[in-house]
Amino acid sequence: MKRTLHIESNSCAAVDNLGRKTFRMELRGDAGLMHSGQFVDIAVPGLFLRRPISVCDSSEGSVLIYYKVVGEGTARLAQMLPGESLDVLVGLGHGFDPLRCSGKALLVGGGLGAAPMHLLCRELRSLGRAVTVVLGFNTASEAVLLDEFCAMGASLHVATMDGSLGVRGLVTDAIPAGEAYDCFYTCGPMVMMKAVCKALGDIPGQASLEERMGCGAGFCYGCSCHTASGTRRICKDGPVFDKEDIIW
Amino acid sequence: MVKDLSVELCGLKLRNPVIPASGTFGFGLELAGLFDLNILGGISLKGTTREERFGNPTPRIAECPEGMLNSVGLQNPGIEALVSEKVPQLRKLYDGAVIANISGFSVEEYSYNCAVADKCPGIDILEVNVSCPNVHGGGMAFGTDPDAAAAVTRAVKAVATKPVFVKLSPNVTDIVAIARACEQAGADGLTLVNTFLGMRIDIKTRRPVLAAGMGGFSGRAIFPIALRMVYQVSHACSIPVMGCGGVASAADVLEMLMAGASAVQVGAENIRDPYACPAIIEALPGLMDTLGIDHLKDLKI
Numbered sequence: 034m035k036r037t038l039h040i041e042s043n044s045c046a047a048v049d050n051l052g053r054k055t056f057r058m059e060l061r062g063d064a065g066l067m068h069s070g071q072f073v074d075i076a077v078p079g080l081f082l083r084r085p086i087s088v089c090d091s092s093e094g095s096v097l098i099y100y101k102v103v104g105e106g107t108a109r110l111a112q113m114l115p116g117e118s119l120d121v122l123v124g125l126g127h128g129f130d131p132l133r134c135s136g137k138a139l140l141v142g143g144g145l146g147a148a149p150m151h152l153l154c155r156e157l158r159s160l161g162r163a164v165t166v167v168l169g170f171n172t173a174s175e176a177v178l179l180d181e182f183c184a185m186g187a188s189l190h191v192a193t194m195d196g197s198l199g200v201r202g203l204v205t206d207a208i209p210a211g212e213a214y215d216c217f218y219t220c221g222p223m224v225m226m227k228a229v230c231k232a233l234g235d236i237p238g239q240a241s242l243e244e245r246m247g248c249g250a251g252f253c254y255g256c257s258c259h260t261a262s263g264t265r266r267i268c269k270d271g272p273v274f275d276k277e278d279i280i281w
Numbered sequence: 282m283v284k285d286l287s288v289e290l291c292g293l294k295l296r297n298p299v300i301p302a303s304g305t306f307g308f309g310l311e312l313a314g315l316f317d318l319n320i321l322g323g324i325s326l327k328g329t330t331r332e333e334r335f336g337n338p339t340p341r342i343a344e345c346p347e348g349m350l351n352s353v354g355l356q357n358p359g360i361e362a363l364v365s366e367k368v369p370q371l372r373k374l375y376d377g378a379v380i381a382n383i384s385g386f387s388v389e390e391y392s393y394n395c396a397v398a399d400k401c402p403g404i405d406i407l408e409v410n411v412s413c414p415n416v417h418g419g420g421m422a423f424g425t426d427p428d429a430a431a432a433v434t435r436a437v438k439a440v441a442t443k444p445v446f447v448k449l450s451p452n453v454t455d456i457v458a459i460a461r462a463c464e465q466a467g468a469d470g471l472t473l474v475n476t477f478l479g480m481r482i483d484i485k486t487r488r489p490v491l492a493a494g495m496g497g498f499s500g501r502a503i504f505p506i507a508l509r510m511v512y513q514v515s516h517a518c519s520i521p522v523m524g525c526g527g528v529a530s531a532a533d534v535l536e537m538l539m540a541g542a543s544a545v546q547v548g549a550e551n552i553r554d555p556y557a558c559p560a561i562i563e564a565l566p567g568l569m570d571t572l573g574i575d576h577l578k579d580l581k582i
Contacts, residue, residue, distance in 0.1 A: 034315065035554070035555075035556055076553070076554070080344065081344050081345070081346070081347060081348055081349050081500055081501075081549075081553060082342070082344045082349055082552070082553065083553065120554075122555075244339050244340065245339065245340040245341075245342045245343070246342060247342040247349070247351065247552045248305075248551070248552045248555060250311070250312075250315075250555055251307070251311045252305075252306055252307035252311035252312055252551075252555070253304070253305060253307070253342075253351070253353070253551075253552050254304075254307070254327070254336070254353050254356045255339075255341055255342035255351060255353055255552075256339060256341075256342070257335065257336065257339070257353075257356055258339065259335065264335055264356070269311075
């Protein structure tokens, strides 16, 4: 699962309300087909630990990721240029299960939680499912992937905290009322996902959790969490869990 | 010329000196899908206590230049699950040396756990961890005092028929004094070193990065200190030493053997790269050839 991937493009795609940049990076090479909710673990030159980043799109020969520059690792990643190569562990984690949805799916992403929703939307659309996507951002300039979701035929709804795009307020304020969803999928800050699960009541759902990771592959036990079904490793047994298993 | 990578540890022949260190390789099973485990000289399994443990709250991983900190705190399924599930499963895949890493919170618990592990046919060596910095009232408390380390060693040796290695903490003023106490108490060998107690603070939140506040510091940055301790102990004691701490390359393995180690454990480097051990083993013959070394015995300087 370790691959050398080449940077095809790496450019700023959005800026949040605090001036932090989101980068869009396209990697080429023998990446193998990954599933939504899975992640890659990138060895950033000069740093000890790898950086886990969820997959936004995947094909046999390429991977698309989005990352926000929030620390030293992502800052160094942002300075890398097309043509440079990266040591990447691919295909990590237990992702979303699009087959759980037999009818209409609701995808809810907060901030860069939109990225894994993109690949999930593609998977669901290829299964012929109707997909409603609700994305929440702090401000309009932080928004990513809007055109891509629309191009896949999803019904897109957006909320921003400052009202600069879509509904003013939280992502839960933008979820269309009166629709009957088979199941929902969510990725974003923990507090947001908790609110989403609460708002959607009895609808079955899956959520993607986050934690500081060591190995990223399930053998260092650095990112363990308690779940209703017992102790789980977020990197290996997750990051996606059924909502009933998550202890908020 | 074909190079002989084999080494001997308490009468046990290892196909090479490279052993993933406890806590950095799970129970081996987690990595079985990545490469053939049988290339490894041995595997030191995740530290095990009598009862199942979740360990410390997260975050329990932090980074620093050329190293990392962990405060996992001995997450493990308990000694019964080790001997009835983990080791038998591993034995279906692996025929090299299996080292059970045993922790405890009292002398009695160490003794109990070692007695259980000793009866498990799949286990070759008991590695008694008196040096975990991430648990209170146990672990390192036994490894920072010569009398306490000797008491654990004596109690374990009284119930064990298999070789007992005591894994020492570097968080002491004089590691040789602890090592000698363990040797005199009957230890068959020593593993050194465990992690260094360390800390990081997030300057934005003004809070420790690790939820537990402090954790064990490991990785390339500690290699010279670990090497120095292996050198001192192996020249002061006559029992074999497994050298551990910051080993990341075939050259580091040779350096540890020259310092006096009989086998070499690779720790944090596995976390950086799960293929670290196979890469090191693959690089050893070429490096030995360059240096005119034909076998790995008697490299001690």
